[in-house]
Amino acid sequence: MADKSKVAEQYYAPPPELGKWEGFRVFLWNSETGQFLGRTGSSWAKILLFYLIFYLILVGFFAAMLTIFYQTLDSKMPKWQLDASLIGSNPGLGFRPMPDSDKVESTLIYYRANDKGSVLKWATVIDEFLSQYHKKGSGSGEAPGAENRVPCSTTSANLGEKQVCDVPIDEFHPCTPANQYNYEEAGPCVFLKLNKIFNWVPKPYNNTEDLPTNMPEDLKQHIKLVSGKKEANTVWVSCEGENPADVENIGPVQYIPRRGFPAYYYPFTNKEGYLSPLVAVLFEKPRTGVLINIECKAWAKNIFYDRYERRGSVHFELMVDRG
Incomplete structure (x- = not known):
C-alpha cells in the first residue's frame, strides 16, 4: 500500500521548441x-x-x-538693463549693406561699377534693409506702429506716450533707391546705425572743451561750428581709413543728412514703430581696384572705444572696380 504522506514526484518539462x-x-x-x-x-x-x-x-x-x-518678465522691458545686463551700456555700430549670409565672416563690400548686375546686387540688399523706413504712418496699417512715427527736429521733439521720431529717409540724396545709392557712380553709400540698448541715453560732445585727443580734426571743427546749438546734441560719427595707405585711398567722405544720430531719438524704450536713426556715409571717390580698410566710430562721452573688441566702432572693407 502506497504511503500517502509522500509527495508525488514532479518533473519539469521544457516548452516545445518553436521556430523563429x-x-x-x-x-x-x-x-x-x-x-x-x-x-x-x-x-x-x-x-x-x-x-x-x-x-x-x-x-x-x-x-x-x-x-x-x-x-517675472515684462514683454516690453528687459529685467536687466544697461550695466546690469550682458549687453552692457556701450553701444556698437552696425553697417549696411552686409555681404551674403553664407559669407558671415566677411565684411567686404566689393562690386564693379560698370556691371549693372553687380550694382543691383548691393542696391537690393539696401532696399530690403530700408523697406521698413519707407512705410509711413498713414493709418493704413502698412507696418505695425507706423502710425506712431512723427516728424522730429532739434527744435521740436516733445513726444506723446506712444509716439516715436520718424527717420526722414527722403533726405538722403544721393543715397536714394532711384540713384541706386550712387553705386553706379563708383561712389557708394554705406548706412550706419547705432545698436539698440534699452534706456540708454547718450552724453554728447556738444562743446569744444572736453573733446578727446584721438577725435579726427575735421569732426572737432564741425563740433566747434555747432557748439552751443541744439544740433550739437548728437552722437557723432567719423569714418577713416585704418592704415596710412587706406587714408590715402579712401578719398572725400560725406555724412548724410547729418554727421551723427540726434539725441532726440534716445532713449530706446521699445515703443511700437521705433526705428533706429541712420547716417548715410558717401564715399565720393575711393581709389578703384584697391582694397580699402575702413573704420567708423561713434562719439559720445559714454561710448568707449576699443578697436580690438570692436567697441564703439565698426570695421568693413570697400573695393570698387571700374571694369
Missing part, C-alpha cells in the same frame, strides 16, 4: 495565456496608467515653473 517566425507570432499574441507582446491586458493597463500619471505630473510641474518664470 512561430516564436515571434506567439510573442505578438499568446492564445494560451492571453498575453499581447509579453503582457496580459491587466499588466498593460497598470503600466499605461502609471506612465499617464507620471507624465501628467511632469507636465504640470514644468507648466507651473514656466508660469512662475513668465510672471
Whole structure:
C-alpha cells in the first residue's frame, strides 16, 4: 500500500521548441495565456496608467515653473538693463549693406561699377534693409506702429506716450533707391546705425572743451561750428581709413543728412514703430581696384572705444572696380 504522506514526484518539462517566425507570432499574441507582446491586458493597463500619471505630473510641474518664470518678465522691458545686463551700456555700430549670409565672416563690400548686375546686387540688399523706413504712418496699417512715427527736429521733439521720431529717409540724396545709392557712380553709400540698448541715453560732445585727443580734426571743427546749438546734441560719427595707405585711398567722405544720430531719438524704450536713426556715409571717390580698410566710430562721452573688441566702432572693407 502506497504511503500517502509522500509527495508525488514532479518533473519539469521544457516548452516545445518553436521556430523563429512561430516564436515571434506567439510573442505578438499568446492564445494560451492571453498575453499581447509579453503582457496580459491587466499588466498593460497598470503600466499605461502609471506612465499617464507620471507624465501628467511632469507636465504640470514644468507648466507651473514656466508660469512662475513668465510672471517675472515684462514683454516690453528687459529685467536687466544697461550695466546690469550682458549687453552692457556701450553701444556698437552696425553697417549696411552686409555681404551674403553664407559669407558671415566677411565684411567686404566689393562690386564693379560698370556691371549693372553687380550694382543691383548691393542696391537690393539696401532696399530690403530700408523697406521698413519707407512705410509711413498713414493709418493704413502698412507696418505695425507706423502710425506712431512723427516728424522730429532739434527744435521740436516733445513726444506723446506712444509716439516715436520718424527717420526722414527722403533726405538722403544721393543715397536714394532711384540713384541706386550712387553705386553706379563708383561712389557708394554705406548706412550706419547705432545698436539698440534699452534706456540708454547718450552724453554728447556738444562743446569744444572736453573733446578727446584721438577725435579726427575735421569732426572737432564741425563740433566747434555747432557748439552751443541744439544740433550739437548728437552722437557723432567719423569714418577713416585704418592704415596710412587706406587714408590715402579712401578719398572725400560725406555724412548724410547729418554727421551723427540726434539725441532726440534716445532713449530706446521699445515703443511700437521705433526705428533706429541712420547716417548715410558717401564715399565720393575711393581709389578703384584697391582694397580699402575702413573704420567708423561713434562719439559720445559714454561710448568707449576699443578697436580690438570692436567697441564703439565698426570695421568693413570697400573695393570698387571700374571694369
